[in-house]
Amino acid sequence: MLHFARWKVGLVLVVVLFGLLFSLPNLFSEQTINNLPDWLPKGKLVLGLDLQGGAHIKLQVEKEGIIEDRLEILRGDVRTALREDKIGYTGLAAKNGAVQVRIRDLSNLAEAEKKIKTLVQPVSSSLMSGGGATETSLEVSEDGLIKLALTEEGIGARVKSAVSQSLEVIRRRVDELGTTEPSIQREGDSRILVQVPGLQDPDRLKDILETTANLTFRMVDTSMAAETALQTRPPLDSEVLFEAEDPQNPTEQSNRVPYLVNKRVLISGDELDDAQPTFDSRTNEPVVSFRFNTSGAKKFARVTEQNVGLPFAIVLDDEVISAPTIREPIRGGSGIISGSFTAESANDLAVLMRAGALPAKLTIVEERTVGPGLGKDSIEAGEIAGIVGALAVVLFMFLAYGLFGLFANVALVVNIVLLIGVLSFLGATLTLPGIAGIVLTVGMAVDANVLIYERIREENNYGRSTIAAIDAGYARALGTILDANITTFIAAVILFSLGSGPVRGFAITLAIGIITTVFSAFSFNRFLVATWIRFRRPSNLPI
């Protein structure tokens, strides 16, 4: 075990050198690193949100909302389909995950079934299409009741595409916040994890994430006063919506102005080309200017031509932002939304309009935000604990094994350098539990050396010569060390697969720590001892 071929020595030294190279950037400031030549590695350990401060927000796409919206559209499709063929029906409703309709004249039933069957479509997602699954299932009973129910596959595919679309929209919105390196990932079937480091105002992020931003332009229904509609019942194709809250003067919804708005959407936010916060040149109040794309501009021109003198409503997420009266046809495709805005809320609205609407409602199911102060304190505490712990271990190893203890300590330093180098190379995230993992590795890393040294002593006590005992010590301890470390490694891997954020950071330092430990004990430490033997030719064991 003590003979090293030259190429092996080279390999060990190269590995150590690389570890050093990759761990070094962590010691320097960003500026110094940028001045280094290009061929040098520059990756630093990425600090986790718990260390640098920031927000971790987990959002869930609400399945119920998606089902409701989809059923509403299906209901409309069924109505259109039946009307096209002039089939009489009653009780068209969407409930319990299905659209129901009763055909008046049973002689039309077969025709109605055939017509509605065209609405049953295969699930579009390629992953789901294996079994020829359809989005809806059709059920027709003898007494004229037709039921069009959403299937599990259909709902699954809708949720999946809603998550993908939401990811895009959220990415655009968060990018507008101008923070560095936000991370937005899909998690599981219906969740999105948003991590934004170094954020000063997490509440604003939350507002931006939670707003659906479904912007619609609709006509105000003037057939009835909104107050009357509230007390009695609004007309079938209209609904009562309230004015949006004034951020400077928050009030309960019931104290705000109600509007009776037509349900039919004339133009939606999808057709916007751009939106910018600006100031009204006359009143000097913050407003949002917008521009439609070509088809939106055409629609807008047509609508304004037909409805001169009538009020229309700009509705955002079921709240009326403003309801101006159309004074003249607007043909340029651009306009201004004025409401009760502050400069910031006008800016946020423009951001939301540009980024587009979320396809579904998102709920925050988990939130963890850490202020920059706590993160800094945690790093300091972790560093001090690490240095004190390492010094204590190093001192103890020297007291216990003398010169061999020093060899073990050098190997320990190499181990830590390698660990940090590998973590930097992988771009792994260092969390507070991760620091704990490194400190723990320091404590447990010497185990390999202890096992070897104790074995050497034992072999020596049995009467082997110094060199033979050292050789046997390394050889015999190898199996034990591998077995012992593989078991810990298994636990670390499982921890990693379970883990979220900080816990995952701990698992990865622990797992990599095990690998570097075995390497530093069996390559580097053994190399040191072998070199020492070559030069000193010892006759007595110094441990």
Place this chain on the structure above:
Amino acid sequence: MKPIRIIPDGTNIHFMKHRFWSFPLSGTLVVASIIMFLVAGLNYGIDFKGGTLIEIQTAEEVADLGNIRGKLNALDLGDVEVQEFGAPNDVLIRVEAQGGDGEDAELAQQQVVDLVKETLGNTVTYRRVEVVGPRVSGELATTGTISVLAALFAVLVYIWFRFEWQFALGAVIATAHDVILTIGIFALLQIEFNLTTIAAILTIVGYSLNDTVVVYDRIREDLRKYKKMPLRQVLDQAINQTLSRTTLTSFTTLLALGSLYFLGGEVIRSFTFAMIWGVFVGTYSSIFIAAPLLIFLSLRSEQVQSPAETDEAGNVSAP
């Protein structure tokens, strides 16, 4: 300079005799832990129970906990805990999960943060805000439990593959013992049990197994080397041979953990506490539980083992 030794050379303790007290002791502790767990329960953190955790730092040198508590109780948010956290002006506020189903519960949870921030105003610094909704906390509890069981199972398979089945079973029993005692102490002292505690338990699983495997490895080696030696004598000898290493490694690990416990900050203190406890329990169990278990699992056939039964005086020495 002569290196110091914790365990003198030639130490020969008859560990196998100690099983007559260690097994009843461990059995009692395991049962007591389970009873504590069932009766007192664990002090689950928001990771598993859902709820809100807010860490604030007040402008004044010493936070007026009574005042904060009074203000927050007036909000009628259910169970609110207010406690000092590390420094006199550092305060940890815990608000229990709010009622309701699905989406409503999540929204209610979010409102708690807004309400607390409104009440305490801008004079305090919000160092940390954690909100875990009911759906996520339920899942975290499930994955946490599954991961501990999966780790035990994966290791069982690995040791089975590398050793004989008695070793695998012995190691898993000893490790399960450590996990149960750790849960027991958390139930007894009512220390907060959260996601990082699960991480600590899994690390304890790793550490304890590491220790057990080192002892087992030597037992296996000695069993091959001394084919005629009674099992009990082999076990004693193997433990004595590895005793120095066991204590040294435990000691260096405790040095590192102790430094983390005292200097590493309040956030990871319960995590390090669990680890320190785990090192003690894990070291104890590999010597006093894992090794003697092999006698019960009749690792060696009775015929070879029988001479040892006559050798109760214990006058054996390593060859």
